[in-house]
Amino acid sequence: MTQLPTPIQHETLPLDRIEEELTHVLQSFREPGELVHRARMSNLVIFCDDADRVDEIQELIPKIVAVHPARVILALHGSTEKEGPVTGSVTAWCSVGEEKAKICSEQVTLYSSGKTADHLIFAVRGLITGDLPTNLWWASPTPPALAGSILNEAAEHAQQIIYDSIGWVDPARGVAATGAWVGSMERSLSRGQWRVFSDVNWRRLKFWRRILTQTLDPNVLPGALDSIAEIEVAHGPHAVVQAWLLVGWLASRLGWSVTEGHMRPGVDISWTVQAPHGSLVVCIDRLPDGPSEVRQVRVRHNAGGKPGVLTVSADGGDRLSVVLEGEEASARTLAIRPQPLDELIARQLSDRERDSVFRDSISFAETFARSVMR
């Protein structure tokens, strides 16, 4: 792509004029002697019921379609008393490709208001393009597991449901409900249907999981995993679910089970955990400020009968550093790519593989959550 996408915004329309208007918009991009290609790898349905996020999402869309061209259907619902018809507007995001051809992604924005968003879902159904995968991005602060029928309706034809657990208002309830919700959504699929669930927050942990896997590898640090005595995960504001997922991942991989847990909301959470080698303590600490992400993981272990501490820290926004206390090896760093939300979403759209590690991790995170809700 040689040029950032350029939008054309059109006025609000009745639904039955949307396809016609889209064609008109795309034609208006064509200069003499040029081709205009409609590029779409999937339908991307974005459901947003948070008025404060609409502008942010609108800004992300051109960046997302620059990586993953899609037919975007942005469904906005304002919960007011006043019921009204669903209306729409159309936009196209084009960039100049090879030989002056324009590559365009189309966007339909739907607006509804009233007590329920039922009408909105009907409108979405009519705009989905067949024979393309459908992704639903649940851009709502309500955890999808607690969203009720509106999400079930919106997800009807979706092969992938993407949500972001960062900033959930009631993280413990959200985490506790997610594992069961994913299970029930999978069971409700009819034969031949398939669907994956993706938490953008899990994707953010990719580099943390990679560096912990590498540094605690029994072939690199023999005995460390089998002798963990304590794990402390420190995170910035609103990132407790991310820390929770990391702990769930470790527990699922290392065969831990929760004995008991305590939570001081907004401060810390601690668990006593039974591992195959004995009990250990897991703590999640909230830092008062800083980026909303996991910031440090400290692992106390007794590898080879010798106490040791491995600390992995976020070092600025573009690297993780590893320090082995008492070792002569120099601090190591892993370069990490900044992961803005648009890139995370765009990459996730084409990653349609069912991630069994994620499924296991949210199941374990659920047991950790239930232990502190007792």
Add this chain to the structure above:
Amino acid sequence: MSSEKAGKIENPLASGVQQGLIPQPCILVIFGAAGDLSWRKLMPAIYNLNMDGLLPSNFALCGFGIGAQGDGDTWLRERAKSGIEKFSRQPLVQSHYDDFERCVFYIEGSFNDAQAYSRLKAKLEELDQQFGIPGNRVFYFAVPPTVVEICVSRLKSEGMVLEEETATRFTRVIVEKPIGRDLESAKAVNAAVATAFQEEQTYRIDHYLGKETVQNMMVLRFANSIFEPLLNGKYIDHVQITVAEEEGVGTRVGYYEGVGALRDMVQNHLLQVLCMIAMEPPYSLAPNVVRDSKTEVLHCLRPFTPGDVERSVVRAQYIAGEVHGNVVPGYRREVTDFFSKIGKTAPTDSTTETFVAIRAYIDNWRWAGVPFYIRTGKRLPKRASEVAIQFKDVPQILFNANPDVPLDPNVLTVNIQPEEGLALRIGAKLPGPKVRIYPVKMDFNYQTGFGKDNPEAYERLILDVMAGDATLFMRRDQVEAAWRYLMPVLDAWENSRVRYLPEYRSGTWGPLEADRLIEADGRRWRLL
């Protein structure tokens, strides 16, 4: 695959993750780090892997060879930086580069100097301590085939090669093409490498196999039910494989003269691509199973008789012409200029071919009677590589009944470079009251379709070596089978003692002889 190694301690944190994709802690030692390949390709590839967070956390790079000026570490870091700035897929970001260069080192020494290897060994052991690396090594031979033997021998005598991979340690070697210049020398190179490295430790690299579209050929064939049933002699008229380069030999005269297009391109890139498109479905994706399937194709290639070489192989040399409006010299002139520049006597009657076209047949059940036309050349009008699978014509009734209005056959094209993608040509009715058929192209382009930069082939391949996945590397028997197939051609050329090859003007699509080769079968080369 690493998980298959006896005694390997499983990492529970890695369970559920594709093992082949996990690079293991190691030191990458580049032999010939001062060379062009290292500068243009390897350093940028490793930097990009670092940028993408794909390198193992316990990693260091050590260059080895001659050519450094001043302090070796500083020199290599500067050279790496300039290579990254010039050739990297991703721009140089200073903060990332600072991290990267901290793990780049250099040992100056001749490949034949035992003391240099002692210094290298000591340095690597020091880096093991510094970076927490459990003694793992990847030796990358970015050197001419003639010095491979001595490098292997020195590494072995210095005790730098593990006899086999153990639970926690490995030594692997990457050998660059060309592997020899004929069957005999290829066997010699392979035998020399095998004196120190087992086949499982040996990774013979052909960067074409790291390209996304080449890998996509297997996906295209075996993950889509619509193509595979049609890819056989019943439905396919012929296949054309083209690798066209617009550049001449340029600064590579020293390497290219006496080597030529057959050895440089056909023996490796083109035959490997042919294997991908013609192989039978492997029963699994295990590296050796996939490589078995590919090797079978090479075994099925119909051997050339001396008469076949006359009829089915064309070689030629470019003469002066124009490329993109620039007047460019002929091959012989470039050779003369190069040798006089370095003060050596130039061969005045070079018969090194810069263009080859071959008609090949695969004598197995699937492809019996289907010609595979292969061509590659330098100084052609554009840089383009593709595989085109042309389907047979529909019967000459209905829409194909009128000989005055020919119906274009369907063609499935896999574009390898510069654009990666695939296209299918089909006939469609032109709008209007008359029935008029017009060929339309259904096009998929990797970049516009998936909208992201594809990693460079070397990135994928280096990562595979660190992860111990040999699927995309050539096995010894593959390399030797490819040479065995081409030896009758090389022998016939050697024995012909011709003093002039057919010529083609730079900026054209090759010699008339190549056109005649395919036109004799009632077909034409595709215009790329």
